[in-house]
Amino acid sequence: xxxxxxxxxxxxxxxxxxxxxxxxxxxxxxxxxxxxxxxxxxxxxxxxxxxxxxxxxxxxxxxxxxxxxxxxxxxxxxxxxxxxxxxxxxxxxxx
Numbered sequence: 001x002x003x004x005x006x007x008x009x010x011x012x013x014x015x016x017x018x019x020x021x022x023x024x025x026x027x028x029x030x031x032x033x034x035x036x037x038x039x040x041x042x043x044x045x046x047x048x049x050x051x052x053x054x055x056x057x058x059x060x061x062x063x064x065x066x067x068x069x070x071x072x073x074x075x076x077x078x079x080x081x082x083x084x085x086x087x088x089x090x091x092x093x094x095x
Contacts, residue, residue: 023094026073030093033069033076039085047078047085 032051039047044067048054054067060079066089068077073094079086 023073025071026094029069029071029076030074039078039088042085043083044080044085045083 029051036042036047036050044065047067051069055070056066056068058066058068060066063082064086065080066077067080068075068090075090075092076088077090079089
C-alpha cells in the first residue's frame with residue numbers, strides 16, 4: 001500500500017475515534033434520561049438526582065421554569081410548572 005493510502009486510512013480511524021470520544025458525554029447524558037423513563041409526575045429534584053444538574057435554568061412567566069441539559073451531541077430542554085415536570089420542549093441527539 002502506498003504511504004498516502006495508509007495516511008488516509010489512519011486519518012479516518014483517528015477521526016472516528018475522536019468523534020466517538022467527543023460525543024461520549026452526550027451519549028451518557030441521553031442514556032441517563034432514557035433510564036429515567038416516563039417523567040410525568042416527577043419533580044425537578046427527582047430529575048436532577050437522576051441525571052445531574054442542568055446546564056441552564058430560565059425563569060418563565062406564571063411560575064414556569066425551563067431547565068436545559070447540554071452535552072456534545074445531546075440537548076434536552078424540560079419545562080416545569082413550579083416543581084413539577086410539564087413537558088419536553090426540545091430534544092436533539094446528534095449522529
